[in-house]
Amino acid sequence: AGSGKFFVGGNWKCNGSKESVSKLVSDLNAATLESDVDVVVAPPFVYIEQVKNSLTDRIEVSAQNVWIGKGGAFTGEISAEQLLDIGCKWVILGHSERRHIIGEDDQFIGKKAAYALSQNLKVIACIGELLEEREAGKTFDVCFKQMKAFADSITNWQDVVIAYEPVWAIGTGKVATPQQAQEVHAAVRDWLKTNISPDVASATRIIYGGSVNGGNCAELAKQEDIDGFLVGGASLKGPEFATIINSVT
Ligand code: PEP
Numbered sequence: 723a724g725s726g727k728f729f730v731g732g733n734w735k736c737n738g739s740k741e742s743v744s745k746l747v748s749d750l751n752a753a754t755l756e757s758d759v760d761v762v763v764a765p766p767f768v769y770i771e772q773v774k775n776s777l778t779d780r781i782e783v784s785a786q787n788v789w790i791g792k793g794g795a796f797t798g799e800i801s802a803e804q805l806l807d808i809g810c811k812w813v814i815l816g817h818s819e820r821r822h823i824i825g826e827d828d829q830f831i832g833k834k835a836a837y838a839l840s841q842n843l844k845v846i847a848c849i850g851e852l853l854e855e856r857e858a859g860k861t862f863d864v865c866f867k868q869m870k871a872f873a874d875s876i877t878n879w880q881d882v883v884i885a886y887e888p889v890w891a892i893g894t895g896k897v898a899t900p901q902q903a904q905e906v907h908a909a910v911r912d913w914l915k916t917n918i919s920p921d922v923a924s925a926t927r928i929i930y931g932g933s934v935n936g937g938n939c940a941e942l943a944k945q946e947d948i949d950g951f952l953v954g955g956a957s958l959k960g961p962e963f964a965t966i967i968n969s970v971t
Pocket residue numbers: 733887891892893894895931932933934952953954955956
């Protein structure tokens with residue numbers, strides 16, 4: 723099992739308004755959270771500053787995307803320097819919605835990871851197979867290929883959390899069973915041991931994402947190689963997100 727601190731991230735995706743963000747922040751500020759858990763939330767870019775200015779320092783803030791390098795003439799993009807400038811310490815990269823809806827590939831995602839880490843922006847690095855890939859017995863091949871693309875861009879593993887998110891489980895209500903998740907987490911940890919180092923394998927948090935909610939988090943959290951969660955839909959509800967944070971075992 724990993725030796726890292728339990729980590730729970732909330733990915734708000736393209737949801738919210740000033741009003742709903744304000745309500746969610748006040749619910750999170752009022753929640754009692756286990757102390758032994760790192761907690762991060764990822765609002766849409768336009769609400770990051772509102773969240774930074776109102777949310778307790780107990781919870782860190784992440785972006786959901788970043789430009790591949792230094793800012794400049796890149797219309798519509800946001801740079802790592804700008805995120806850090808407003809107190810945002812993390813970025814989610816390789817999320818399945820960016821891979822499969824927006825069309826980002828391993829190479830592009832790898833560039834983003836390398837540049838973000840070079841600026842000390844920490845990375846939640848997402849991997850995961852499509853349903854047809856799982857059914858074809860390719861789950862490990864797909865996850866290891868995505869891991870390799872990240873690993874080629876990473877030197878400082880202490881600034882990285884790996885999120886295993888099977889695409890068929892994201893936003894579908896169809897959560898992986900604890901055994902299905904554990905099997906992939908153990909394989910990813912083993913991949914890190916073989917390809918990076920035993921120390922990195924043991925220290926790197928491997929979190930699970932895909933329809934995690936207040937009802938299924940406890941069983942998943944008991945698994946040896948599940949070091950936390952990346953939560954989409956259920957992170958938009960403050961009390962339920964707190965339940966997931968407090969599922970640490
Ligand atoms: C996610 O987007 O990272 C995610 C896991 O979404 P959901 O929890 O809604 O499946």
